[in-house]
Amino acid sequence: MKINRRRFLLGTTVVGGGLLLGYATTRPSKHRVANETAGSEPFLTTWLRISEDNTVTVIVPHSEMGQGVHTSLPMMAADELDADWDLVKVEQAPATDLFANGVLVKGFAESLGVSFPRFLDGLASSATMKVAEIMNMQITGGSSSVRFTGELGMRAAGAAAREMLVKAAAARLDVPETELSTSLNYVHHEASGRSLTYGELASDAARFEPSSKPKLKEEKDFTLMGKSIARVDIPAKVDGTAAYGIDAAIPGMLYAAVKTAPVFGSKLQSVNAEVALSRRGVVKVIELENAVAVVADNYWRAKQALASLDVQFAASENDQVSSSSIYAQYDEALEGELNEDVAEGDAASALASAETVVEATYRVPYLAHAAMEPMNCTVHFHDGKCDVWTGTQDNLGIRGRVASVAEMDENDVTLHGFYLGGGFGRRLPTDVNTIDQATLIAKHFDVPVKTLWSREDDMQQDYYRPAVTSKFRGGFDANNQLVAWQNHYIGKNEPAEAAHTPYSIANKDIAYADSETHVPFGAWRSVAHSQHTFFLESFVDELAHRSGQNPYQFRLNMLADKPRHAAVLKAAAEKAGWGRNLPEGHAQGIALQESFGSIVAQVAQVSINSDGSVKVHRVSCAIDCGRTINPDTAASQAESGVIFGLTAALYGEITIENGRVQQSNFTDYEMIRLHDSPEIEIVSVDSGDALGGLGEPATPPIGAAVANAVYILTGQRVRELPLKNYRFTAAPVEAAV
Amino acid sequence: MARFRVNGIERELDIEPDMPLLWALRDELGLKGTKFGCGIAACGACTVQVNGNPVRSCVTPVSAIEGTDVKTIEGLAIDVGGSKQLSAVQQAWIEHQVPQCGYCQSGMLMAVSALLEANPNPNDAEIDGAITNVCRCGTYPRIRRAIKSLSTTA
Numbered sequence: 001m002k003i004n005r006r007r008f009l010l011g012t013t014v015v016g017g018g019l020l021l022g023y024a025t026t027r028p029s030k031h032r033v034a035n036e037t038a039g040s041e042p043f044l045t046t047w048l049r050i051s052e053d054n055t056v057t058v059i060v061p062h063s064e065m066g067q068g069v070h071t072s073l074p075m076m077a078a079d080e081l082d083a084d085w086d087l088v089k090v091e092q093a094p095a096t097d098l099f100a101n102g103v104l105v106k107g108f109a110e111s112l113g114v115s116f117p118r119f120l121d122g123l124a125s126s127a128t129m130k131v132a133e134i135m136n137m138q139i140t141g142g143s144s145s146v147r148f149t150g151e152l153g154m155r156a157a158g159a160a161a162r163e164m165l166v167k168a169a170a171a172r173l174d175v176p177e178t179e180l181s182t183s184l185n186y187v188h189h190e191a192s193g194r195s196l197t198y199g200e201l202a203s204d205a206a207r208f209e210p211s212s213k214p215k216l217k218e219e220k221d222f223t224l225m226g227k228s229i230a231r232v233d234i235p236a237k238v239d240g241t242a243a244y245g246i247d248a249a250i251p252g253m254l255y256a257a258v259k260t261a262p263v264f265g266s267k268l269q270s271v272n273a274e275v276a277l278s279r280r281g282v283v284k285v286i287e288l289e290n291a292v293a294v295v296a297d298n299y300w301r302a303k304q305a306l307a308s309l310d311v312q313f314a315a316s317e318n319d320q321v322s323s324s325s326i327y328a329q330y331d332e333a334l335e336g337e338l339n340e341d342v343a344e345g346d347a348a349s350a351l352a353s354a355e356t357v358v359e360a361t362y363r364v365p366y367l368a369h370a371a372m373e374p375m376n377c378t379v380h381f382h383d384g385k386c387d388v389w390t391g392t393q394d395n396l397g398i399r400g401r402v403a404s405v406a407e408m409d410e411n412d413v414t415l416h417g418f419y420l421g422g423g424f425g426r427r428l429p430t431d432v433n434t435i436d437q438a439t440l441i442a443k444h445f446d447v448p449v450k451t452l453w454s455r456e457d458d459m460q461q462d463y464y465r466p467a468v469t470s471k472f473r474g475g476f477d478a479n480n481q482l483v484a485w486q487n488h489y490i491g492k493n494e495p496a497e498a499a500h501t502p503y504s505i506a507n508k509d510i511a512y513a514d515s516e517t518h519v520p521f522g523a524w525r526s527v528a529h530s531q532h533t534f535f536l537e538s539f540v541d542e543l544a545h546r547s548g549q550n551p552y553q554f555r556l557n558m559l560a561d562k563p564r565h566a567a568v569l570k571a572a573a574e575k576a577g578w579g580r581n582l583p584e585g586h587a588q589g590i591a592l593q594e595s596f597g598s599i600v601a602q603v604a605q606v607s608i609n610s611d612g613s614v615k616v617h618r619v620s621c622a623i624d625c626g627r628t629i630n631p632d633t634a635a636s637q638a639e640s641g642v643i644f645g646l647t648a649a650l651y652g653e654i655t656i657e658n659g660r661v662q663q664s665n666f667t668d669y670e671m672i673r674l675h676d677s678p679e680i681e682i683v684s685v686d687s688g689d690a691l692g693g694l695g696e697p698a699t700p701p702i703g704a705a706v707a708n709a710v711y712i713l714t715g716q717r718v719r720e721l722p723l724k725n726y727r728f729t730a731a732p733v734e735a736a737v
Numbered sequence: 738m739a740r741f742r743v744n745g746i747e748r749e750l751d752i753e754p755d756m757p758l759l760w761a762l763r764d765e766l767g768l769k770g771t772k773f774g775c776g777i778a779a780c781g782a783c784t785v786q787v788n789g790n791p792v793r794s795c796v797t798p799v800s801a802i803e804g805t806d807v808k809t810i811e812g813l814a815i816d817v818g819g820s821k822q823l824s825a826v827q828q829a830w831i832e833h834q835v836p837q838c839g840y841c842q843s844g845m846l847m848a849v850s851a852l853l854e855a856n857p858n859p860n861d862a863e864i865d866g867a868i869t870n871v872c873r874c875g876t877y878p879r880i881r882r883a884i885k886s887l888s889t890t891a
Contacts, residue, residue, distance in 0.1 A: 066837025066874050230834060237839030238827040240770025240810030244840060247769035255764070280753065300760035301753075372774055372782060372840040372873045421772070421840030422873050455775040632834055636879065640837055643875025666779040666871060675865035677877035 019050040019202035054199030056083045061093040062140040065420035067695045068633035069145045071231045076150040079224040080158030082182040095395035095415035140393045147691035159214035168204035228632035245418045248378040248389035250448040256441045257302035260291040261313040263659035264518050272310035279305045293441045318518040318659040330469040330490045338511035345507030350484035354475030358546050362535045362719045366654035367465035373421020374458045375434040378450040379442035386413045391420040397429030405439040425523035431463040460661040463522025470535040474543045498528035501536045503558035529595040529700040537591035537704030568622045569601045571685045576603035576620035589708025591701035598625040598692030602701045606709035612727030622683040625692040635682045641698025647672045649703035653722050739799040744812030754800035759783045770810035770843050781870030784844035785809050791851040810843035826850045833883040837874035845870050858888045
């Protein structure tokens, strides 16, 4: 189906002598209902403001959570605009429909002939929200901001505005447009030596119609894209002025501390609030369906009073569920009927006639997000309206959620966005338990109330990266060729291709069983790739060793039809000095995966500590994200991704006992710290292909890379994470060269 | 009545003696730069300096710091002829583009500046021993680089 895609100006307005340019890409609505207004649905909106004082303001519809999006997106618009970066300002878009970019991504993906971004599918299918609600949002996830909003929206907006400024200058100077050039917020007429600033031209420019197809620059003409521009959010993050949701300071505000039923799905039974109410500063004790809240004039007072409550939660059908019962349930499900994921060739026959069959079962536990800023939300009901202060990965989606819980019109709710003290998927609009509680608590007051969770609440009331079991069989023929690949796993999540291996194998049988548990599910940095890349790249490694082949060469041999993957694998191996002599007691492991449009390979250099624990010395990480917009930010995202994945591999484990999470804080859900953080080297091998994401793709491969090195050092194949549960003994394996 | 100085200013608060310094700073004095991370001194997000020493304010009752000098992130910049200038540590943090989400960085900066004050040229083991704060974004490689850039020029 061909979609008639148009780009047009939502509005050009003269604002204080300047130009406000709202640029949207739209498509005509196919299924219009009678009461909808006529016109097109915008699906990607971008806003630029050029003021009389010659400053350019780029309004960014995505949240800044450390990934640098408040810098990279304006860079893309400013480059096409030929703007002077020193005159560019950045604003976070307000949470209103005009700035929505959700509908958007869907439309874009369709019009480009690619499938609907699956990270959105995942959210839609994993939550109670309807797809329609999901689409109407300002989501920051799926490593998508730069490759969708930036590449398709920001660049077009900047280019269109530049063309309009040139038209205005041509009229003002009475010369042909072809004699004009632009640079650093000026339009120049070289022949006469005259120049005009963008500020001087802005209001004239607003009178021109924007081009439906603005001409974008070629890569050789980029002035900002591809350069390491310092992030605009960093200065405020070194002097303490950066404001996060937790820092919202509204006059007259009260503070709520909450105790939620520890067993998911359990209800509040009874509360004796007498002692709590007599404590200094305590204003009210509020009973919710599955929680109790104490509201006081200071968070610590609320928290202390909460501890003095006598609270009972009702028994529930989940009280006997444990990690071991969940794994038993998974094993049973895998013995039952499976759903097809990939079926190529005839894996069953190939396995039946194989010379050698290798079998292995892998599994990984639940994980919590553990963002550094504990979950919080401040809500104020007043005059029939509602104000909300919180940091989210989708301000518009959270505004809608508050409106729905409060039974109000969305337009009566104002959401005040903040920097996020970590997102990683936890602050997506599917993960709303804190938001819901904050809304219901604040409903009792006409003053603002800040609901703040403790670290224990955060750890025990998360939306968890699910535990998964994955069973493999690999078959070699008489020539030692891998001819069959079977992978049966639990729970197909997003992205849909997460369990697919890039290697060329003639017969593949990849299938899954659904096995629901009562543990809340959430998207966790890299989503289903976080489990499956560990499984896939560990089992491939296992197959290499079992067939006497070098694990690097084994992979490379199966990538003949995937030159980008092969190039990335080679780059990581070269950077790491794969195959060269290592210090005594060190070994290397390698792993590769494509996710969110980027291909990443990592080599980990590992040794075993005297206490039998694992030490990761160095990680060499090669990335092909097509083209890099801000190399330094890209490197920091890759470093971050590696450490996030390594934390999970070494320490990450949420266990369930008696229906509830056992871990409670950083003491039993340990994080990598400076002393165990490896040296990380990043190699960029940009292919010039379509832009890929950077927020997530470096997370998936590291677990397998480390475990594969551990095998060489110890002869022990790690089929379950985390590594903290092992005490290894060095017993080096003679690896094939 | 709790009495102590914060960033050079005398403070007198009518609060419970067992209220942690963190909440006195954040909710009573409105100094929001010091962050709450874990509440049990396990992550270091709340690190401030008390008489120059790094202290985890979430477990430090105000009664324990009576009469002391408390320095928070808001007081880390240096007064140069009446105007505020970022300290060398803060400048290094910008130079090396250290923060990502930034939430842990106030505590990180307070811990690092206390370390460098006491030991201007720490080796790797000394850095590892002194800086035990959690950064969930994993900015550690840049933190180490930034500290080293300071120690070689110190």
